[in-house]
Amino acid sequence: MKMKMHKVLPISAAAMLFAAMATGAAADEVVKIGHVAPLTGQIAHLGKDNENGARLAVEEINAKGLTINGQKIKLELDAQDDAADPRQATQVAQKLVDDKVVAVVGHLNSGTSIPASKIYSDAGIVQISPSATNPQYTLQGFKTTYRVVATDAQQGPALAQYAADKLKLKKVAIVDDATAYGQGLANEFEKKAKSLGMQVLSHDATNDKATDFRAILTKIKGENPDAIMYGGMDATGGPFAKQAKQLGLRAKILAGDGVCTDQxxxxxxxxxxxxxxxxxxxxxxxxGKAGEEFQAKFQKRFGVPIQIYAPFTYDAVYIIVDAMKRANSTDPAKILAAMPSTDYKGVIGETTFDSHGDLKHGVITLYDYKSGKKTPLTEVSM
Structure with a gap:
């Protein structure tokens, strides 16, 4: 019996190796793309939305087949949770570097994208944020930082301009959540509002974990503003707006993209x-049609509607793969070298970058809500 086993095993092993080679399984090179967003905490629904957009792109590309420099590539999404916490964001960023990702889509928040960006820069790894809007993110001098959204230096003024021109507002109070995003957006709004002749009655700060805004709102009620601009996320912006109504404030609530969700x-x-x-x-x-098709694919795959930035994470993955194809390499350094010449037409439109890694042609969309449904009002090209 022992003699038979010695004879059979090498033949069996050879057959297994041949079968693996015949199916192409042994030929695939696994290439990791990182994704980071808050998957726990108050805005986990936004983080999962971002992750799902990136995952949909990875699954599509793998299904179609990807070959770089004659090598069959299988993409793997290395998804991590930063809990919207700057300290955890840097730990996760280092983990992705150690995992040898070739690029990163993330982070969601400005307050996490900015501290994490130095780690990716030191490692020479491309970072594309789908949703960080604080201008400082791309103004640090790093060659690795990119984003596929407009900045608060565009968003804040667009919101203020609309408030002045279309809503005819004269007096405004401002509240921010003291994060890099919320405070940055509120400051940009305030500068523009003042330049347009609007009276800024007050500027107060809360925090991104707050649940009770009645003290600030009671003070603001006494100021009788036409509007309150809130810089923060929907997890706090929602209760803020609700409590303002409960206290009888007539003022419009103005907010940025962190609040502007279906949730x-x-x-x-x-x-x-x-x-x-x-x-x-x-x-x-x-x-247009690209948006409709993406929405249908997303709903079918995940069974939930898009919150906000899933189309942007989806395109970000395709932009990284486009750079791989143009570089004909999966080497992070060569992907990075190909990024400045990006000219990619995807779901969100045409993406080209300036010397900082910002979009050359940013767009701001204004919305209101009718019976709880988010409805576009106007689009502003920047």
């Missing part, structure tokens, strides 16, 4: 219809 209706209730908000990109409706 807002469940967070703010009837107060949603008093909100005007902005997104640092084109609406799904304005994306």
């Amino acid at each position: 807002l209706a469940s967070l703010a209730g009837e107060a949603t219809d008093n909100v005007v908000c902005s997104e640092a990109g084109r609406s799904l409706q304005a994306m």
Whole structure:
């Protein structure tokens, strides 16, 4: 019996190796693309939305087949949770570097994207944020930082301009959540509002974990503003708007893309219809047929509607693969070298970058809510 086993095993092993080679399994090179967003905490629904967009792109590319420099490539999404916490963001960024990802889509927040960016820069790894809008993110001098949305230096002024020109508002109070995103957006709004002759009655700060805004809102009620601009995310912006209505404030609530989600209706209730908000990109409706097709694919794959930036993470993965193809390499250094000449037409439109890694042609979309449903008002090209 022992003699037979010695004879059979080498033949069996050879057959297994031949079968693996015949199916091409042994020929695939696994290439990791990182993705980081908050998958736990108050805005986990936004983080999962971003991750799902990136995952859909990876699955599509693998299904179609990808070959780089004669080598069959299988993409793998290395998805990590930064919990919207700057400290955890840097730890996760280092983990992705150690995992040898070739590029990163993320992070979601400005307050996490900025500290993580130095780690990716030191490693020479491309970072494309789909949703970080603080201008500072791309102004640090790093060659690795890119984004596929407009910045708060565009979003804040667009929101203020709309408030002055279309809503005819004269007096505004400002509240921000003291994060890099919320504070940065509020400051940009305030500068533009003042330059347009609007009276800024006050500027208060809360935090991104707050749930009770009645003290700030009671003070603001005494100031009698036409509007309150809130810089923060929907998890706090929703309760903020709801409590403002409960206290009898007539003021419009103005907010940026962090608040401007489909989830807002469940967070703010009837107060949603008093909100005007902005997104640092084109609406799904304005994306036309590409937007409709993406929405249908996303809904079919994940069984939930798009929150906000899933189309942007989806395109970000394709932009990384486009750089791989043009570089004919999966080497992070060569992918990075190919990024400045990006000219990619995807779901969100045409993506080209300036010398900082910002979009050459940013777009801001303004929305309001009708019976809890987010509806585009106008698009501003920057």
